[in-house]
Amino acid sequence: MKNWIGHQTNTHRITVTSKEISAFATSILLEDPVYFDQNVAKASNYIDIPLPYTMPITFWKHFDIPWLDSIDGLVHTNQSFTYYQPLVANRTYSCHLELNDVSHKVRDNSCMTFLPHTLSIFYENELQATSKTTLLLLEGRE
Amino acid sequence: MNHTTFSIGEEISYLEVKPITQKHIDYYANASGDNNSIHLNTEAAMRLGFPKPVVHGMWAMGLLNTLLHQSFSHAYHLVSMETSFTKPIFVGDHLYVSAKVQEMSGSQLTIKVTGLNQHDDTILKGNIVVIGGDK
Numbered sequence: 001m002k003n004w005i006g007h008q009t010n011t012h013r014i015t016v017t018s019k020e021i022s023a024f025a026t027s028i029l030l031e032d033p034v035y036f037d038q039n040v041a042k043a044s045n046y047i048d049i050p051l052p053y054t055m056p057i058t059f060w061k062h063f064d065i066p067w068l069d070s071i072d073g074l075v076h077t078n079q080s081f082t083y084y085q086p087l088v089a090n091r092t093y094s095c096h097l098e099l100n101d102v103s104h105k106v107r108d109n110s111c112m113t114f115l116p117h118t119l120s121i122f123y124e125n126e127l128q129a130t131s132k133t134t135l136l137l138l139e140g141r142e
Numbered sequence: 143m144n145h146t147t148f149s150i151g152e153e154i155s156y157l158e159v160k161p162i163t164q165k166h167i168d169y170y171a172n173a174s175g176d177n178n179s180i181h182l183n184t185e186a187a188m189r190l191g192f193p194k195p196v197v198h199g200m201w202a203m204g205l206l207n208t209l210l211h212q213s214f215s216h217a218y219h220l221v222s223m224e225t226s227f228t229k230p231i232f233v234g235d236h237l238y239v240s241a242k243v244q245e246m247s248g249s250q251l252t253i254k255v256t257g258l259n260q261h262d263d264t265i266l267k268g269n270i271v272v273i274g275g276d277k
Contacts (some may be wrong), residue, residue: 020173027173028204032211052207053220057200061175073190076199080224080268123213133183 001113004067008098012062015111018049020069025052034040053081056131060120063097067115069139077114078134085128087121094122099141101131113137146219148251150245155209160236162197167233170201194234199227202237202266206255209241210270213253218274225255225268236260241270249273 004081020037024036041049057079065094087093099121100116119131148154159166173185179186180196183247187195203225210220231237238258245252250273257266 023173024204025207027170027202028207029157030204030208030211051221052204052221053210054200054204054207058174065210076227078226079200079203080222081220082222083220086219 001045001067001115003104004099005102006098007067007102008096009063009065011094011096012059013092014059014062014095015092016051016055016087021049021051021055021089022057024055024058028040028052028054046086048090048096051089053083056077056081056087056121056129057133059095059121059131059142060133062095065097066075067099070136073138074099074115075136076133077136078132080132081129082132083129085123085126087129091123093128094125096120110138148246150243150246151159153240154243154253155213155241156239157205157212158236158238159205160238161234164229164233164236167195167197167201170198170204174198176199176200183243192230192232194232196233197233197235199225199231199266202227202231202239202257203268205237205239205257206241206268206270209239209255210272213241214272218272221250221271221273223268226264227266229263229265230257231259231265237265239266244269257264267269 022036034044037048096116097119100118103114105112115135117133121129169180170237171181181198184195219253241253241255253270254266255268
């Protein structure tokens, strides 16, 4: 696994529709009309309907991630998002995912392997947001 | 802009979901594309040692979007949001999430978020940093 540190996935171009945003917003109990109505979004100074802040996690489904190919039972331990610009519907973002590190900790005689990743989201070559995800691999599953 | 309307330690938002239902999780799985059977199927969860389907941590973190909208008008910019998932949450559990002001510096506000289950176990904790938020 250590050999994969620093590897990136291929870059994917990802466009999120307003319908996908509405469905995601509903699923996390968001009722604010800014996520459902383009006119409300524009009146709130967005170019189009904004993505809920945690929605970039759904971008993971677009990637083939070779270092996670044969692994099952991962636990999601930490998650962060940093925004430089809001993400909006109907824009095509260029995104890639990188494995930042592989670190081990021993607790209660169990070895835990932490796999921090960074998803970088660009629009017209400018970084718009990053999403950092740490996955935990329990002993014996690597 | 200064946050003269807030005080350190003030609870600015609170949200509860009781109970979390399989319908919540099925809907999130469909909307997010995370259809891992551990979230959707009791037998799959039990095979990994869990008593019930495990709620997506990202569903719980998603509720922080709602907390922010309850707290502020749209006149704010989210700088960052960070969460640790400290314990699994299961379908049928209750979730209580609160947001308290931790730090104020000029136009920047740091909010501490905590999620508890019905046993008062902390299941998520983290921070949100916004600029320009107002009551």
